[in-house]
Amino acid sequence: MRARYSAYALGNAAYVKTSWHPDTRPQTLDLAGGDRWLGLNVLSSDAHGDTGEVHFRATCRNFEGFAVLEERSRFLREHGQWFYLDGDHAVHALRPGRNDPCPCNSGRKFKKCCAA
Numbered sequence: 001m002r003a004r005y006s007a008y009a010l011g012n013a014a015y016v017k018t019s020w021h022p023d024t025r026p027q028t029l030d031l032a033g034g035d036r037w038l039g040l041n042v043l044s045s046d047a048h049g050d051t052g053e054v055h056f057r058a059t060c061r062n063f064e065g066f067a068v069l070e071e072r073s074r075f076l077r078e079h080g081q082w083f084y085l086d087g088d089h090a091v092h093a094l095r096p097g098r099n100d101p102c103p104c105n106s107g108r109k110f111k112k113c114c115a116a
């Protein structure tokens, strides 16, 4: 799961595809979009036998500002290896207040960081 996130963040489409279950894997995958991933927060993860679920939030920066992707991903284990099956996700725009911590994880206030 974290490996998949890292692959997304680094634009490693090959890894993202390999870790995708053959039944649901897209034909083509283009990660060259303008999104820059800033952080991953795993809220919960659960495995029962060969099925697993991960609930996470990931923050990204795109041309419109900041956004949060929240997803419950389903994973399936085959031959000892976990594959991403599918997930329910939602994307929300993130509009930090000027005095809020900056979503880029710099540790500074938004107004003194990316808003400046």
Ligand SMILES: [Zn+2]
Residues within 6 Å of the ligand: 102, 103, 104, 105, 106, 110, 113, 114, 115
């Ligand atoms: Zn910032």
